[in-house]
């Protein structure tokens with residue numbers, strides 16, 4: 001069956017000031033014809049840099065994304081940013097439900113689902129994040145936990161709008177730890193089946209990213225796993241050469 005075109009996405013988290021435009025320029029520069037023929041690139045900087053990066057990326061195929069959005073389009077939500085605002089600033093994707101949002105801001109599956117739906121309504125592609133904790137995996141509950149997160153976090157609109165799913169085991173994020181290839185294959189196969197069951201052909205076409213301590217040294221192995229259509233990269237995406245090296249493993 002035809003595989004979706006791979007996507008390598010960088011999540012800069014709360015890192016980067018205008019000086020980091022240099023790093024982004026190096027990513028744009030390094031995304032040469034050979035890479036372009038194989039893989040899509042997305043960079044999600046802090047919201048303060050969305051517009052400046054989007055302007056820098058004009059005329060290139062590199063996409064810029066947000067790291068979160070509010071479920072509402074506008075209103076009395078001090079400190080929040082809406083999906084239409086991100087779109088207006090030049091973003092075409094937005095991460096929703098990252099484990100750091102779920103933990104630091106108490107975001108529930110229902111909140112994540114509403115944010116993903118808001119993203120779609122604004123013309124953005126949401127990157128919906130799911131993943132189990134160490135305790136949940138050790139208790140043999142990883143598939144059940146991720147299945148429940150998917151059921152609760154994926155909006156019905158995913159049946160007819162582009163959505164990306166990122167599997168990010170919480171214990172692998174920023175730790176240098178990664179699941180075994182067998183565990184990634186089991187989880188991605190399970191996620192694919194769940195998506196096909198719910199969304200049919202759209203579920204088959206959806207890109208499923210693996211995230212959690214992806215580095216140049218382990219990217220080929222992780223990205224080679226069945227049903228892994230790319231990576232969501234945190235720490236390594238802050239260094240242009242590392243981010244590009246991950247993309248080059250395709």
Ligand code: PEP
Nearest residue numbers: 173174211212213234235
């Ligand atoms: C992330 O936070 O999305 C992530 C995958 O981080 P890291 O690559 O640093 O583990």
